[in-house]
Amino acid sequence: MKWEIEEILALISEKKYTEVREKIINLNPVHIGEIIENLDLSEAILIFRMLPKDLAVDVFNYINTEFQEKIIYSITDKEIKHIIDELYFDDMIDLLEEMPAKVVKKILQNSNVEERKLINEFLNYPESSAGSLMTIEYVDLKKDMTIREAIEHIKFTGINKETIYNCYVIDGHRKLEGIVSLRKLILSDYDLRVEEVMNKDVVYVNTHQDQEYVAGIFKKYDIIVVPVVDKEDRLTGIITIDDIIDVIDQENTEDFQKMAAMAPSEEAYLETGVWTLAKNRLTWLIILMLSATFTGGILKKFEDVLQSVVVLTFFIPMLMDTGGNSGSQSATLVIRSLALGEIDEKDTLRVIMKELGVSLIVGVILSFVNFLRIYYLQGTDLMVSLTVCITLLFTVVLAKIVGAILPIVAKKIKVDPAIMASPLITTIVDAGALMVYFSIAKLLLNI
Incomplete structure (x- = not known):
């Protein structure tokens, strides 16, 4: 199929439009949409107008929003009316929701009174509600x-x-x-x-x-x-089901963005401006940067411990990274289970007990492996090695329980659980891990 598309693009560049039409009308509408999106606007409009009317409507449905907008501006009102008349109602609503106001106005001008009334009714349903997804085309x-x-x-x-x-x-x-x-x-x-x-x-x-x-x-x-x-x-x-597949894709994308500490965006990556991308990321980065002052404050509080046993400093990145990774694992599983309806708020205790068991197994194994590494391979002092490994065990347990609880708490207070994912968990676990680390160091090392 790829070579057919390349052949058609070559024919277009050579302006052999008769041959282009003969070949293109036999392609899948999805592939025709891909071809149109790779053309200059003038050529894209020319190819779009070559298509039989019914095929043109199908192709229009598979073109990205940006190109749909350009086509609407470039074709006649009669052509717009045909597209609107032939699109399924829910697809037309999706189109209108994505378009700027001036494009919506042009589309509505080509709709009859009854259609405009229905469209306005549908557009008034809350965003992301069942009403905004549905179609009236049923028997x-x-x-x-x-x-x-x-x-x-x-x-x-x-x-x-x-x-x-x-x-x-x-x-x-x-x-x-x-x-x-x-x-x-x-x-x-x-x-x-x-x-x-x-x-x-x-x-x-x-x-x-x-x-x-x-x-x-x-x-x-x-x-x-x-x-x-x-x-x-x-x-x-x-x-x-086709609308629900789009919803699942949209919700998963939104959750991934929130878990990465970014404001959700429905626009494709390459179609989003750098300023928009920066704005979506900046808010959470500022919050997390400022929250890091907690860990800085803890380090300052235990400055005397670090000065007494400087080697403790070398293990802080490992402890914090392991804690963050452990918490993210638990949070990801719990968030996904909440989204799939496998667990809810009443299962909180069962989730905690399960993660406690997992964290003890994982923590003991990680601590044992780490002890072998830093005591036998690196020759670190025995008490320092024990301090690090005991802290590691407590950090893993803390991280996994926090990672499991926070999404459930978020669900309880009607906040998206994805917000409670990696960044926030890492901040909490980092502060907890440092407190445990220096407290154990003072106890075992007699500082």
């Missing part, structure tokens, strides 16, 4: 329909729906009453009524529930689509 059925009437209804209305494999049964007030699969309808007696074959035990979400919760519902029930209801239990829309 609904009345429970008193016969199976024959239901199938005719699907044939008539289903052509522009995002999915017809699951149909939702509503009453006269649009309250969700059940769900029935297309397979069930086709295999049932055509004279039966829909309410006789529908499943009344419906898994659904509310418009204002968080997208992470919705993703958890998809995982828990192993489904590919979920209905969305409002506070009166009226069917409002559906969320499909």
Whole structure:
């Protein structure tokens, strides 16, 4: 496939557009999008206009936001209207959420009154809520329909729906009453009524529930689509698996950024300006830099210990690094388990006991290996070696318990657990490790 794309790019550079069109219309829309993104704007618009209308809409959906914006500015209102008319409703909402206000205004000008009303309603849902993810392109059925009437209804209305494999049964007030699969309808007696074959035990979400919760519902029930209801239990829309995959990708990216002490950003790395990247990183770096004054204060407090036994200084980086790494391991596992719903606040004690057991095993082994290294290989004084290794054991235990507890505390107080990851844990463990180190040194070395 790579050589085909390179061949088409070569033909474009040679301006052999007839051959380009013959080749490009047979490619996957994703690959056509990749080609367009690698062209100058004038050539990209030319190739985009070569595509059959339906294919152009599919390709538009796979182009990055920056290029979508350029295309909207460059094509006619008639072409914009065709794209808007053919895009699935949830994809159109995603597009509008990403675009600047002036582009949104141009798109809305090419929408009819009913569409504009729906768009404005969807754009008012809280960001990252089920309502902001859903689409209105689903098939609904009345429970008193016969199976024959239901199938005719699907044939008539289903052509522009995002999915017809699951149909939702509503009453006269649009309250969700059940769900029935297309397979069930086709295999049932055509004279039966829909309410006789529908499943009344419906898994659904509310418009204002968080997208992470919705993703958890998809995982828990192993489904590919979920209905969305409002506070009166009226069917409002559906969320499909393709949107949830995007959510999972977005949430994972956000967690990684928070765990690395950066403000979350949805923009691609190469498309983000250096000032924006710097701003996203700077706040936490300042906080962590200032928090390091705690460790500096501890070092100053125990200055007499360091002056008496200078060799203790050499082991401080190793203790602090091991503590930070140990805490990060526990925090990563706990944060992931919280995100997957494997643990919650009521499991705090079990998590602590598990990490205590792990930390004792890891701490004893690390301390033993370290003792062999610094006492036998480096010839360090026996009492100094014991001081370092006992401190190492306490540091690992402290780090792993802190790393396990902080994310759960964050969840309890409604803060993203990822914020309590590596940087904050490292700061706490560093201060604790130094306190333990110098206290043990004073005790064992009689300082």
